[in-house]
Amino acid sequence: MSEFRDTELVRGLAEQLKRMAAPPATLMEVCGTHTVAIARYGLREALPEGVRLISGPGCPVCVTPQDQIDLFIALGGVEGVMLATFGDMVRVPGTTQSLEQARAEGADVLMVYSPMDAVEAAAKNPEKQVVFFGIGFETTAPAVALAILEAQRRGLANFSVLCAHKLIPPAMMALLESEVGVDGFICPGHVSVIIGSKAYEPVAARGKPCVVTGFEPADVLGAVRMLLRQLAEGRSEVEVEYSRAVRTEGNPKAQEVLGRVFRVADARWRGLGTLPGSGYELAEEFAEFDAARRFEVEPPKSVEPAGCRCGEVLTGLIDPPECPLFGEGCTPRKPVGSCMVSSEGACQAWYRYRRSE
Amino acid sequence: MSEERVLLAHGDGGELMAELIERVFVARLGTGDPPGDDSARIEGDGRLVFTTDGFVVEPIFFPGGDIGKLAVCGTVNDLAAAGARPVALSASFILEEGLVISELERVVDSMARTAAEAGVRVVCGDTKVVPRGTADGMYVTTSGVGKVPVGVAVSGAGARPGDVVLVSGTVGDHGLAVLSVREGLEFESPIVSDCAPLAGMVGALLEAAPGVHVLRDPTRGGLATALNEIARQSGVGMEVVESAVPVREAVGTACELLGLDPLYVANEGKMIVIAPEGEAEAALSALKAHPLGEEAAVIGRVEESARPRVTLRTALGTHRILDRQVGEQLPRIC
Numbered sequence: 001m002s003e004f005r006d007t008e009l010v011r012g013l014a015e016q017l018k019r020m021a022a023p024p025a026t027l028m029e030v031c032g033t034h035t036v037a038i039a040r041y042g043l044r045e046a047l048p049e050g051v052r053l054i055s056g057p058g059c060p061v062c063v064t065p066q067d068q069i070d071l072f073i074a075l076g077g078v079e080g081v082m083l084a085t086f087g088d089m090v091r092v093p094g095t096t097q098s099l100e101q102a103r104a105e106g107a108d109v110l111m112v113y114s115p116m117d118a119v120e121a122a123a124k125n126p127e128k129q130v131v132f133f134g135i136g137f138e139t140t141a142p143a144v145a146l147a148i149l150e151a152q153r154r155g156l157a158n159f160s161v162l163c164a165h166k167l168i169p170p171a172m173m174a175l176l177e178s179e180v181g182v183d184g185f186i187c188p189g190h191v192s193v194i195i196g197s198k199a200y201e202p203v204a205a206r207g208k209p210c211v212v213t214g215f216e217p218a219d220v221l222g223a224v225r226m227l228l229r230q231l232a233e234g235r236s237e238v239e240v241e242y243s244r245a246v247r248t249e250g251n252p253k254a255q256e257v258l259g260r261v262f263r264v265a266d267a268r269w270r271g272l273g274t275l276p277g278s279g280y281e282l283a284e285e286f287a288e289f290d291a292a293r294r295f296e297v298e299p300p301k302s303v304e305p306a307g308c309r310c311g312e313v314l315t316g317l318i319d320p321p322e323c324p325l326f327g328e329g330c331t332p333r334k335p336v337g338s339c340m341v342s343s344e345g346a347c348q349a350w351y352r353y354r355r356s357e
Numbered sequence: 358m359s360e361e362r363v364l365l366a367h368g369d370g371g372e373l374m375a376e377l378i379e380r381v382f383v384a385r386l387g388t389g390d391p392p393g394d395d396s397a398r399i400e401g402d403g404r405l406v407f408t409t410d411g412f413v414v415e416p417i418f419f420p421g422g423d424i425g426k427l428a429v430c431g432t433v434n435d436l437a438a439a440g441a442r443p444v445a446l447s448a449s450f451i452l453e454e455g456l457v458i459s460e461l462e463r464v465v466d467s468m469a470r471t472a473a474e475a476g477v478r479v480v481c482g483d484t485k486v487v488p489r490g491t492a493d494g495m496y497v498t499t500s501g502v503g504k505v506p507v508g509v510a511v512s513g514a515g516a517r518p519g520d521v522v523l524v525s526g527t528v529g530d531h532g533l534a535v536l537s538v539r540e541g542l543e544f545e546s547p548i549v550s551d552c553a554p555l556a557g558m559v560g561a562l563l564e565a566a567p568g569v570h571v572l573r574d575p576t577r578g579g580l581a582t583a584l585n586e587i588a589r590q591s592g593v594g595m596e597v598v599e600s601a602v603p604v605r606e607a608v609g610t611a612c613e614l615l616g617l618d619p620l621y622v623a624n625e626g627k628m629i630v631i632a633p634e635g636e637a638e639a640a641l642s643a644l645k646a647h648p649l650g651e652e653a654a655v656i657g658r659v660e661e662s663a664r665p666r667v668t669l670r671t672a673l674g675t676h677r678i679l680d681r682q683v684g685e686q687l688p689r690i691c
Contacts (some may be wrong), residue, residue: 007600007672014673042675091366097359104362113540113615217673333372343616353677 013221014046022228024050026181028316030172031188032059032344033215039349041217047224054180054316055346057171057272058188060136061088062314062338062345065268067302068164069338070094072133074299075162075291076107082125084118085133087111088342093335095300115140115147115161122151122159131291134161139190141165141280142254145261148282148289160291163282166267169199170278176206180316184209184227186220189242194258196250200238213241261286270338271311310337313346320350327355370577370623371682393513393590395574396439396503404507408435409500415689417464417494420534421550422625424497425464427691429471429479430554430625432501434574437559438628440511441503443477450482451496454489461495475554477501508567515570516591520659521637523630525558525644526551526652527603528580529619531626533611535690542615546607553626558647562630565643571631576691578682579621583629584667585681594662597679600672601656621682623690631659 029035035055038044044053057063073094076083083099090099090111103109108128112118115132122130134144144161151159168191175182185208187200192212200210209230213223222241230237240246260283267279282290304311308330309323320326320339330336332348339345366373383392390397396408410431417424428448436443448468452461472479479499534550536542555574563569571591575583580602588595604612604619612619626649632640637655644650669679 010673040677041671041673042677043673045675046673100364100366101359101362104364105359333376352680355678 010217010221013218013225017046017048017221017225017228020048020225020228021232022048022051023231025183025228025231026052026054027184027186027224027227028054028056028175028180028182029186030056030058030168031186031191032062032342033190034186034188034220035059035346035349036344037215037217037220039353042353043217043220046221048228051224051228054182054319055313056175056316057269057314058137058168059339059342059344059346060140060166061092061342062310063166063269063271064135064164064338065270066095066304067299068162068268070299070302071292071297072131072162073097073099073102074297075131075295076102076109078129078295078297080127080129081295082108082110082121082128082130083133084110084112084121084130086113086135088344089133089135091335092338092341093305095302115144116150119147119151119154119156119159122156123154126158129158129160131295132159132161134163134165137166137168137188137191138194138258139188141262142194142257145257148261148286149257151289152286160289160294161282162291163262163280165262165280166269167264167278167280169195169203170275171269171272172200172203174272174275174278175315176203176208178315178317182208182316183231184211186223186227187212189214189219189245192242192246192250194251194254196248197238197240197246198248199250204236204238207236209236210238211241212238212246214245271314305336308337310339310347313339320347323347327351369682370582391514391590393586394439395435396441404505406436406439406441406503406505407500408432408439408503409498410435411496411498412691413496413689414535414691415493416538417460419538419550420547421530422552423464423467424495425466425468426471427552427625428497428499429468429475430552431576431691432499433475433477433554433556434625434628436501436503437555438511438572438574439503439505440509440559440563440569440572441505442560443475443556444502444504445480446472446477446499446501448479448482449498450484451492452484452486453492453494454486456495464495471554475556477556506563509563509569511569511572513571513573513587513590516587516593516595516631516659517570517633518593518659518661519634520570520631521634521655522584522595522597522657522659523632523637523641523644523653523655524575524580524602525555525628525630525650526626527605527608528575528624528627529604529608529612529622531624532579532622532690533608536615537611542611544607544611548605548607548611551624551626553649555626555628555649558644558649559628561647562640562643566632566636566640568636569630569632569640571629573629575624575627575629577623579619579623580629581618581620581667581679582681584679585665587629587631588665588667591659592665594660594665595657595667596660596670597657597667598670601654603652603654620679625691
């Protein structure tokens with residue numbers, strides 16, 4: 001890995017970029033990990049004049065709609081339920097409270113690094129009903145699918161998943177319809193390992209070049225250079241900078257597991273609304289593992305936080321500081337919107353690394 | 358609206374905790390002295406300092422230490438951060454019914470060894486036992502009194518533009534060591550806590566460079582949070598050079614895997630030293646000459662700034678803010 005962080009290499013790339021006769025361009029990174037890498041390494045300083053990077057709907061916590069968050073928090077109020085989730089979700093404000101506050105009031109909340117940890121928790125606590133919050137994209141979905149298969153194999157009737165998984169390519173197609181004005185996409189490395197670079201061909205066919213890349217500074221700058229070259233030459237193709245990990249076809253094994261456990265369905269996104277075929281629900285055969293069917297709860301009527309413009313941030317319509325709450329009413333310490341809570345959120349990345357610019 | 362409650366994040370050493378301390382404790386118990394340093398001066402001439410620290414680490418034994426060693430180091434190092442040599446310690450134990458006595462003995466043996474290493478004794482203490490389930494194993498609180506040598510005046514408010522920022526060794530070791538046992542993570546080379554009493558190293562440092570302006574042990578919240586506290590207390594800016602901050606390779610790799618930044622991970626045997634330019638070299642040599650400071654390095658500089666802030670110069674030569682910790686979720690690391 002260190003070679004991709006090699007200072008000389010990265011500086012050389014930055015020099016080349018600066019010298020490129022590039023047209024002005026707006027490039028979108030569709031992945032929270034890229035958002036963080038760009039902010040953390042200060043990569044915007046290394047871009048040619050007129051080239052702008054904007055963040056897209058690539059942060060799993062951020063794109064999860066308010067009502068699904070409220071439903072998950074409400075499940076924590078069911079007698080005997082233990083909620084299991086990735087740590088980033090714990091501080092996201094729900095309509096009436098966050099998981100962190102629910103935990104302080106007695107809800108049983110387990111933070112896990114992997115969905116398999118939630119399966120283990122179910123095995124260890126047979127008196128509990130363990131509910132895992134399945135959020136994220138094609139990257140996390142295979143691990144959740146495997147966890148469900150494992151729970152089935154072990155006959156764990158006390159494990160279920162609240163399924164809120166989303167798919168990246170349909171969201172990119174939806175952005176083409178919006179007024180954002182993206183000239184090209186920096187496509188997510190991890191997601192593409194699973195789905196393959198071919199998944200972006202429909203986007204490229206609509207005249208927007210796509211480059212799949214990794215998360216080191218050299219990867220991101222390399223992808224920017226490839227996109228600018230395509231734009232300068234009037235091409236619109238899917239190219240892979242991250243060829244050390246990504247294949248055209250992706251990972252057939254992971255795709256097979258996804259196809260078995262999930263079914264593609266319409267999904268609601270924060271900021272984008274309902275997009276056809278943009279998410280997963282559990283396949284009928286695995287319906288018994290669906291927490292939304294297993295429990296009957298009455299979540300509070302979901303209300304988006306007043307004044308919060310996460311939706312526009314997520315779709316690249318505004319940069320985080322253009323939200324009137326940014327840094328004043330909304331900080332990582334007292335977040336109003338999910339983009340400020342998640343470590344992969346565009347607002348938190350901007351706040352942490354760039355706020356006095 | 359439900360009542361406001363204490364959250365785990367109130368204990369993470371970051372902004373929420375600072376706010377809780379200000380709003381609840383300083384508001385009611387404040388002495389009028391500016392808060393911010395870990396030890397309080399309690400005698401007219403300011404030579405005698407006093408500090409206290411509670412320990413709830415889980416598990417109580419971890420690679421490189423245990424709760425007993427940690428409890429002695431924590432208090433000795435808070436005294437050292439005031440420039441003081443430890444004079445006496447106290448120790449209080451809250452034990453859970455059912456705790457294995459031989460484990461308690463191991464912990465207290467370790468405390469005795471560490472205190473001897475730091476040249477101090479535990480002179481008083483207290484023991485309470487609570488019913489099973491109302492505590493987790495054991496909690497330890499230590500307090501300590503120390504004496505500051507004549508001519509030494511360190512304070513978190515003492516950083517001045519032009520000063521040089523040093524750290525006494527690699528960062529992130531303690532937090533990662535505890536986390537790796539807790540999460541059952543195994544790495545090629547085991548990650549060991551840096552837990553160590555720094556009284557001796559600081560004594561040698563202050564002999565060589567008595568004009569040092571600031572000492573601070575970067576525990577919870579890590580190097581980044583401690584530097585931000587100093588910047589705020591002193592009303593200055595700082596620039597830190599990312600590539601100059603020593604990080605053990607295994608710690609760096611593990612952090613990457615876990616999505617952590619070593620600059621925010623807890624240390625229990627490191628000291629941040631801010632020295633006037635003229636004494637920086639002497640300070641660095643003194644640190645390097647001590648076994649606990651062999652990997653000491655100059656990592657940055659104090660700057661004039663309209664508002665307190667810390668910036669990081671990345672390996673690329675670009676700049677970004679190095680903020681203090683917000684809401685990382687690593688409870689019970691110390």
